Amino acid sequence: MTGGFPRPAWRLPIHPLYRICSLHSLRLLLAVAALLTLAALSGCSSLLWGTQQAPIVDATVMPVEPASAPVAASAPEPVESAANEEPGQPKKPRKPIVRPHKVEPPPPVAAPAPPPPPPPPLIVLRTIERSEARTLLDSEVQKPDGKVVGRAVDMTTDAAGKPREMVVNLQGFLGVGDRKVNFPWSAFHFTPSAKTAPITLNAAAVPATTGKSDAVQLPLIDATVERANGAKVGRVIDVLIDGNAQPQAVVLDVSGMVSPDRRTIAANWSALHFVTRDKELHPLIDLSDAQINAAPPYASDKPIRAVSPAPPAAPAVSAAPAASAPPAAAAAPAAASKAVAVSNAQAVR
Template identity: 60%
Template sequence: MSGGFPRPAFRYPILLVLAAMALSGCSLLRGPQQAPITEAVPVLVSPDGSTLVAGPPETTVQTEAAKPEAPPKPKRPVAPPRKPEEPPAPPVAAPTPPPAPAPLIVTRLIDRNQAHGLLDSEVQKPDGKVVGRAVDLVTDASGKPIEMVVNLQGFLGVGDRKVNFPWNVFRFTPNAKAATITLNLAPGQAPPADRSKAAAAAAGVATATRLPLLDATVERPNGGKVGRVVDVLIDGNAQPQAVVLDVSGMVSADRRTIAANWSALHFGTKDKALYPLMDLSDAAIAASPAYDAGQPIRAVSPAPPPAPAPAPAPAAPSSSTAAASTARASR
């Protein structure tokens, strides 16, 4: 330490305090100072949540640490829009052919060895002697034969007479080479005595219970004419099988005969007398095969009426309809 008074050790801090006071006093003398003007910086928020600070126009500062840019995802190929599926077309049904025309007649084949015509067939005794020829058949209202009219021969045609015999005294042999009808009279039984002309004439007249069938006109139920009976075919059991009808002039001017089944023949009453009926139309007669002595016998009958068409079955419900019905039922 040099001469003079010693300097106190604390003088340096005091000096610093005074200097600071002097500086602050200068600022007070200049008056209040305005705060510095700083430019506001807008803060932006990115879509991913990071905060962006807008800087100068040429730069944008991202406050968060820059994330590494992810590689672009490969784009999936865009499939073309699918068209709505159309329901499958229903199967096209084959056109229904027109129904076949209903048949007019049905036919039945009759063996010529099993049936023989009655008209003008020879009638013999059991010993084989011919006594006459059959000329008519008498039936009742049910169509059952009750008598046969036989023209008993005389000598050289003199003394011929028509006699009605019960049907059950005859035996029929259709395939016989000689007489096909045998008259089986009981021993000692003689033919009926001659009848008067009036009685003979009455025998050929139809009544309400009997009908001489040969030469009778067969009619339709509506009154139309079918034909005239010219013969009856009888089998070995003495059962009529068919009637032969002359249909000339019904459908054509030519002479034509057909065979009709006995079962197709019916009987009605008109003017208190029996008459034969058969429901054969003109078209059915035209479609009937002709009856010829040298051809097979095809007996016809009217065709039965067609059966009514069956009602169409109800359509089965579709799967969607069935599902909807099940859903409604479960509620």
């Protein structure tokens, strides 16, 4: 021992854990002391300077936008719960969410207009077989014994369209002494299918008187057929006669009417009508240029197709009077429409 307190000859050994705990305690005490010091200083500051107020700032007026219409909250989308999914299973793909769209009603569809009625036919055709009618011009005329005495060259008709006389060119010897003689129409017999002379003259028939007849007559061959307005339709070049000695049709030369080429057509005898003008008969037929153009041509080696103007369309009949009409009256329009339909079919052919 050198001086001071004597040191013991041995020291109690200090465990390292004790040293660590002492160091931590010292640090804790220093931290507590620092906190107390700060608290004391902050209290002194408030006592010295008092409570500090926030600075006053002038308020600025900001424009406020008008509130918009509230937006409707959309329905929450369904979310599949994770609890429904089994562990270890692959996740199922979510189905696409289809939001309903507002479907506008389709615009009103106008009812389709009814189809227009078919145009009325221009002409009506009637087929005449060659075995049922024979041409008059240049047909041989024979006596009952079969001897040919001449040829028919013309016929006359009255205002009602009834044949009155036939003009026969009686032949002489080698063309010498030929003369034209008018015989009453009733003196002849017609056989259209005959291979020889189709016209037979009654042996007892006498020529017609050459004196002027009370009835006005019209020589038909080479007569000009007109429309009611005076326009020319064509020239008569022949007449078709049936086995009952009744005219069935006339052959008209309509060259220059619809084309410059020579063209002939057959017109129904019933389509002709006769008027008296300047004390003479004039044959009329109401065939327009379009109807003449639609008529089939006449040919001596083909069936005869006689044309007539189509009748005017019948006015529409309301349903109420038709329902109250008696059966006989209702059947008449039906029969008329059937006849027109047949005529239309023939015109198309």
